[in-house]
């Protein structure tokens with residue numbers, strides 16, 4: 001007998017099968033027809049088991065939906081809220097488990113046939129089985145949940161569609177070497193590489209060359225760049241009237257429209273006035289710094305990657321770019337900015353950085369976030385030191401995946417922040 005949590009470590013880890021969502025797959029890894037769910041649910045559930053007819057609940061952060069097996073929460077991939085599915089259990093994490101829907105007995109009306117034969121196999125597109133509209137509804141729900149639970153912030157907006165809103169949007173692709181040396185894509189949470197399907201990756205922008213070897217392929221203002229040249233190439237990108245030089249294999253927003261959409265969102269949120277001091281933290285190649293300079297601000301940027309910081313200096317010579325960890329270099333930037341824009345990596349900025357930003361009392365903070373959970377934590381930190389969340393927009397800049405980009409606008413509260421800061425609670429000098 002196998003009870004939750006007891007056998008997961010003793011059993012070999014499950015290798016999931018390739019085309020997982022097929023209604024005709026009803027046997028387990030050994031080809032045996034599993035016991036009925038009633039029988040299974042009464043006694044046991046193990047990693048590797050197939051649990052039939054599981055009722056799927058709401059969407060959760062990370063591309064899963066929530067279900068219960070034996071009273072235990074199971075995060076299930078490849079499914080949609082309201083479906084009934086057969087679940088192969090993949091991981092037992094103690095308080096919860098994870099699994100993959102391998103057969104759909106009652107599909108959601110939001111389900112579609114994924115456009116890519118690798119959907120559910122490759123780690124990239126975990127929402128291809130949802131229509132683009134449904135996928136955006138799920139993302140909006142996740143943003144709302146994360147912000148409410150982590151920051152006490154109500155979000156009732158949508159995940160706004162950005163063209164192209166389904167396939168062909170990605171201007172950067174990282175291909176891995178498959179066993180035969182040809183380029184492929186990683187399986188979900190695995191080092192195993194699956195060969196590209198005929199016709200290549202469906203979310204890659206048309207014009208990205210499908211290379212012969214592994215590496216980064218990019219579609220740039222200078223045309224397609226393929227490996228191995230991408231490792232050393234500095235290419236050009238355009239946003240508004242400004243040209244940005246970036247490394248082909250360095251950070252650049254992946255969706256073809258993202259740099260423009262996010263720049264417009266940042267400017268709308270910040271409402272910059274000529275002559276104001278503005279900080280662009282985690283500035284990369286300087287996209288937001290350039291936009292703020294172009295509307296007359298005096299701009300300082302901070303970026304941890306030396307190569308990107310050096311390119312930002314060339315891209316936005318009017319700005320002062322400081323190289324280093326934002327948490328450390330903040331004190332080298334003006335302590336009285338009117339505007340702070342930050343676009344940290346997935347983990348977020350962290351409490352210390354948020355406190356330091358608030359301590360400098362900008363009239364507006366614009367936070368660009370690729371992870372709503374990290375955003376929620378950082379908004380909570382800002383709220384605790386005197387900033388209110390005035391607005392949050394969400395953009396579907398990663399169609400067919402569970403990822404979503406948010407832009408949050410924060411302004412000082414009328415009283416709390418000033419009191420805290422005046423009392424020295426959040427002095428920048430206390431950071432780190």
Ligand SMILES: C[S@@+](CC[C@H](N)C(=O)[O-])C[C@H]1O[C@@H](n2cnc3c(N)ncnc32)[C@H](O)[C@@H]1O
Pocket residue numbers: 251252253282283284285286287288302303304305308324325326327343344345
């Ligand atoms: C999401 S990207 C944003 C880049 C830029 N805003 C853009 O849109 O192109 C995050 C950037 O933060 C940089 N970064 C990550 N951690 C950092 C840290 N602790 N301090 C400074 N920069 C950091 C990365 O190198 C990357 O360029």
